[in-house]
Amino acid sequence: MDPKTASNLSFILNKPHDVTFSSKPVPTLKSSHDVLVAVNYTGICGSDVHYWEHGAIGHFVVKEPMVLGHESAGTVVEVGPAVKTLKKGDRIALEPGYPCRRCEPCLSGHYNLCPDMQFAATPPYDGTLTGFWVSPADFCYKLPDNMSLQEGALIEPLAVAVHIVRQAAVSPGQTVVVMGAGPVGLLCAAVARAFGASKVVSVDIVESKLAFAKSFYSTHTYMSQRIPAEQNAANILAEAGIDNGADVVIDASGAEPSIQTSLHVVRMGGTYVQGGMGKSDITFPIMAMCLKEVTAKGSFRYGSGDYKLAVDLVASGRIAVKKLISGIVSFDKAEEAFKKVKQGEVIKLLIAGPNEKIA
Missing domain, CATH: 3.40.50.720 (NAD(P)-binding Rossmann-like Domain)
Structure with a gap:
């Protein structure tokens, strides 16, 4: 997929029950250790629905338009010069929160408690319901050949x-x-x-x-x-x-x-x-x-080793996450998917990325 010609359409929450689709510039690598990922599938989490419904979770308040979504899997389309673990074309599960790596919680192995965590779709940070996403390479988990990208989108809640x-x-x-x-x-x-x-x-x-x-x-x-x-x-x-x-x-x-x-x-x-x-x-x-x-x-989100173990549990056949998938909807039907999740009609709906074709 060529980022120069593909869509970077994004699903944006302006305020409760007020969403728009807007094409944003394709992000560029911020570090030599980053990768650019084409987002293939994104699951809808309860927190996404809560922001869509109420515009806030606790003291995290949507004050500016924010892209929703954080349960995603995608395909690497560009790698930074220092990246050794991934290459273009690799399919990955995306861990959507990036700590500072320097504070005491980070250095003690509890980076999920980092006070400066940048977490997707948590104000003021945009989420992954978009065409392309930049991530540190070490927060991307390569999917084995026997795992689908749809299963990869469920690694986040499994973690x-x-x-x-x-x-x-x-x-x-x-x-x-x-x-x-x-x-x-x-x-x-x-x-x-x-x-x-x-x-x-x-x-x-x-x-x-x-x-x-x-x-x-x-x-x-x-x-x-x-x-x-x-x-x-x-x-x-x-x-x-x-x-x-x-x-x-x-x-x-x-x-x-x-x-x-x-x-x-x-x-x-x-x-x-x-x-x-x-x-x-x-x-x-x-x-x-x-x-x-x-x-x-x-218990808060996930920490060191959780994503890796989650991938292994699925790849080894010990947990069949695909049974949770109630359906896959096209990107332009994203708000309809949110309504179905809110009404409790489904277990887990996936939204195909704007560049993903579904039957």
Whole structure:
């Protein structure tokens, strides 16, 4: 693909529910270690939908027009002179956040916590729903021949799940409960199984999501009810045949009732990881956490090794991410795709890049 003749059409959010398509200049390499990537496919994340719906997430507010999207895979079309790991024509999964590499979190191996992180589609930085994208070469992960570019676009949410499950230190034979059966929750269940968990329970309030979870990697499912959190917790453990609580509980929903239930589901001395984001402040069962001496952790995006492992899990056949793809839409239908995701009609929709032809 020739960047000089191909389209760099971009999907731009001006303000909530106000989007435009505009052709932007093709970006140039900023460093000898950069590569120019033609974006082939981009998935729609909940955060993208939240910006489209509300124009902000927490203190990240869209003040100027911003290109959406960050779950992308593409093809290398130009490489900087210092790049040794990639060449023109390589197909890659794109890690969309670039840290400073110099601060204490970066130097200690926690670059996802870098205070100067430049993350795609997080104000004020543009995202990847565009024709071409410049990236540091070491944040591009070459796809093996047996992986499609569509699967490559799902490496980003899979890397989120890998990071969450690594935070939980899931090990063979453990029991794991995952609250929420959206894309990240489903992938957390898949990664937990790949890490050797013997029993993985998915919990949600939508029956169709639980039906899919059971056909994906969950061994058990539970439909959460409008009852006290302790009763929901007891029902989860009883229906899954788990004695004395789950070894690991992951909340991938961010919903207050799910978080409350989680602390009653986890066993004495177990591990609880918060992966989903919700309200800034909630009522939290601190007594349950203290009396059980629970190890509680947060999880944010992904860090060193997570993307590499995510690619390997797909390439090796251990996680079939393609089952999550509900459909692929053309670039000019991007806003329609956002509406479908918002309405909960799909699991994961991919938007083909402006230069990608789809049937």
